[in-house]
Amino acid sequence: MRNDHPGTKIEPSDDHVRRGDDLRTDDVLWFGPFSLFLAARQLKRDDESVPVGGRALDVLITLLARAGEIISNKELVARVWPNVIIEEANLRVHIAALRKALDDGIGGARYISNVAGRGYCFVASVTRTEATQRLPTLASAALGRIQRLPGLPTRMVGREESVRTLLGKLMTCRLVTIVGPGGVGKTTVAAAVAHALVESFQGAVFFVDLGALADPYLVPTAVATALGLMMTLQDPLLTLIGGLRDKRILLVLDNCEHLIDATAQLGERILNEAPQTHILATSREALRAEGEHIHLLYSLDTPPDHPDLRASEALKFPAVQLFMQRAVASGHRPELSDSDAPVVANICRRLDGIALAIELAASRVGSLGIGGTAELLDNRFRGVWNARRTALPRHQTLQSMLDWSYNLLTEPEKRVFCRLSIFVGEFTIAAACDVVGDDELDDESITESVTALVAKSLVSTTQVGRSIYHRLLDTTRAYALLKLADRRETDRLAQRHAATFRRYLGHGNIFQSANDEHLVAQIGNIRAAIDWALSAEGDRVMAVEVVACAAPLLNRLSLLNECRVYSERALVLVDETFRGTQWEMILQKEVALSSMFTKGNSSRVRSAIARGLELAEHWDDRPHQFELLAGLNIFLTRIGDFQGALDVALRAMPIAQADKTPISLVTAEWMLGVSHHLVGNQEAAQHHCESGMVQAAALGGPASRFFGYDHRVRALVALARALWLQGNSRQALKTAQQAIDEAADKDEPVSVCISLIYGSPVFRWMGDLDRSEYLVDRLVENAERYSLAPYQAVGIALKGELALARGETEEGLRLLREALEVLYAEQHNVLLTVFTASLAEGLLKAGQFEEALLTINGAMSRPAGFGSTFDMAELLRLKAEVLAKMPQGDRDAAAKLLKEAMRSAHEQFALVYELRSATSLARLFFDDGQRDDARGVLKPIYDRLKEDIETPDLKSASDLLATLG
Secondary structure: OOOOOOOEEOOOOOHHHHHOOOOOOOEEEEEOOEEEEOOOOEEEEOOEEOOOOHHHHHHHHHHHHOOOOOEOHHHHHHHHOOOOOOOHHHHHHHHHHHHHHHOOOHHHOOOEEEEOOOEEEEOOOOEEEEOOOOOOOOOOHHHHOOOOOOOOOOOOOOOHHHHHHHHHHHHHOOEEEEEOOOOOOHHHHHHHHHHHOOOOOOOOEEEEEHHHOOOHHHHHHHHHHHHOOOEOOOOHHHHHHHHHOOOOEEEEEEOOHHHHHHHHHHHHHHHHHOOOEEEEEEEOOOOOOOOOEEEEOOOOOOOOOOOOOOHHHHOOOHHHHHHHHHHHHOOOOOOOOOOOHHHHHHHHHHOOOOHHHHHHHHOOHHHHHHHHHHHHHHHOOHHHHHHHHHOOOOHHHHHHHHHHHHHOOOHHHHHHHHHHOOOOOOEOHHHHHHHHOOOOOOHHHHHHHHHHHHHOOOOEEEEEOOEEEEEOOHHHHHHHHHHHHHOOOHHHHHHHHHHHHHHHHHHOOOOOOOOOHHHHHHHHHHHHHHHHHHOOOOOHHHHHHHHHHHHHHHHHOOEHHHHHHHHHHHHHOOOOOOOOOHHHHHHHHHHHHHHHHHOOOOHHHHHHHHHHHHHHHHOOOHHHHHHHHHHHHHHHHHHOOHHHHHHHHHHHHHHHHHHOOHHHHHHHHHHHHHHHHHHOOHHHHHHHHHHHHHHHHHOOOOOOEEOOEEHHHHHHHHHHHHHHHOOOHHHHHHHHHHHHHHHHHHOOHHHHHHHHHHHHHHHHHOOOHHHHHHHHHHHHHHHHHOOOHHHHHHHHHHHHHHHHHOOOHHHHHHHHHHHHHHHHHHOOOOOHHHHHHHHHHHHHHOOOHHHHHHHHHHHHHHHHOOOOOOOHHHHHHHHHHHHHHOOOOOHHHHHHHHHHHHHHHHHOOOHHHHHHHHHHHHHHHHHOOOHHHHHHHHHHHHHHHOOOOOOHHHHHHHHHHHHHO
């Protein structure tokens, strides 16, 4: 595919194009063999997708829009990172990634030119056409969960024009709010718009009902849960914005009025930071958010007050159409007579055209007739309606209508209706029977009452898979809650509700896994059960049990901060009744897991793991013993205690063997492999990692996820690094890429980051700096998107190492210092010695010998408190390099350290480190005139490695041997 597509050629002389003002969402930009689809933000080479990071793609679009024009670095940074202060080095990183992706400079192809001192210019010819094909939305697997929209009305009355208007507005305005009184039909219209736009957004339409929420803090969490995003920080808004940043999505936020400030804040942040996300909100009042466009949804038009109104005239009005539609559904004859037309028109006017009120009234026509319904309206509620017309706001119409509808219910229906209000969001008939029932209400009568309430439009239904869920609309639920309070049943029903969901969670009969769509449907009820149990009116015993049952579920759903807060509050309630029980064990485990991700590697995490492990051993609970040992292994790894982590892995193996659970045995092997790599036994690391892979393959590749980590990904990156250290460069590259690919397929943020943290250096060690830089960019973007601060700091440190490798010493030192400050604060020490050693190496290159020596001594002192470490040989070698190059350096001491480094590397089966130390020692001998000694040190080790890929280490050794003769 070449650039021969008919369309508008982008010329730098076109003023509109120079500003990029006339680029449209559906445009396709063509250059060389490449095509860029703006709507999908997808770059393709011929028919193959080309992976490009979000920021790099923004740079490319900016350059393409002004092809042939030089754009200054400052302007590019301002356009791609608006309102963010960054270094221009970040721009260079993304330009390099673009050139790599475009094969710029290969085969004579040139696309991006750097004009020294002025900026960058896109130099190839660019053509623009409208999209002729639809490309899939660039949505992650986390957004691939089944989305449930409210059912599309089979016949929507009087709202067609509103739907058409909203469809047009949403294409040009990214935040539109449907504003109108309760019951007017806002949700119905929003649902119709959502269904109409499913194809335009390639399925990425998400409906979030905020009516089940009471806490404004949970608005971002509710939206993120609907999107399937992982919650990893105390501020879930950051995680949500990160997950939306590069996605083309339509969010429908329903029932916002009681959370107006939180929703407005969310809307503004999304508008500013997620440029492809559109929002359709429904609310009784405007959000008053910047960038908001309001669509007022008025009541349905009603006929004028005319005694001679004929049926044919009345049926031209949407209010009458809706009334008759619902009346026929209740059993009334389908024709409206001329004699009944004025009566129906009068009812619709008195109900002020409120859709829900009309439906409620019309639902009684089948049993009372039109005249009987009007009589009730005229006589029983005359004072209410007259008062409404002169004084009361429109929403009181619905209140009056609910009063009227409520008083027409049978006593069992009233009782069931009120008690159903205790549910937050959706519920099943089985749950209703468990919560609502008493001596006078058995399961059969409850089911009959719920069915009747559905028929009378007081309860709605939704199908999820093969299950039917029920719910009260937010307005009817609020009304029913007041009636429940009048009956003095609120506390008793709340207790039964909490007990029911505690039992469901404990039995696990409806909560199977994090992918079970029933979980999200019930999360509002689970929160409500926990909140009541922990409240002043709650029950201490119930609180401990329901939180312990719910916490694992919250962690599986990545609601980590909620899990931590609830579990910590429940642990405060642990008294003699629960101390030492399995309830406490579970709470300690969940506090440790959630705190490690949300609060860092604190002593609180370690003490919680220790206490949970003590209880698991007491109760001989092997599954929890193993999971807590896995957690302790991860924690000790993160704080840099590699020997302690190995001891825990050795301790976990017999537990797995006794438990005889295949996945535990596989994971135990992988824990040993990772731990052996970190303490420096690369041969053992390779053995255990590969043994686990063989066992996993025999089992069909089961998931190995304990304590928030995918242990297969951990093992793959450890294996890649162990292979590299032993000199198996080719296999190391293949394994590192496998780890990165598998993590990307699973799309779990922590696993993706781990694969990139430990996989990207392998490519740098091989000399492929561009590939390594691309992977590090992906790491930083993922860590930023999911608010994983320690991983973001690691990414910055890796950028620093790359800068040093490219000879950009000052930039490398700055990045390393910035990252190390964060890692120290977070107590994330797993790579601390590596990055500190890199800092010392950069200081050495900069000629800052004294600081380099102090820095490397500091790095060497850290593992001393914990035992051996995989990079001890490197630490010794770097210290020797510093001593040898100092103005009054001790070359004898340097030689001694290099020999010690070689011994250490040899003992650890780290042949590459042994070669590095031997090269440094040979160079030291050569500088002192000891050619034979130099050759005798270096050549035997070089000969053991030279058959593999020529890495920078091999080339350095080869060049020195050539000099030695």
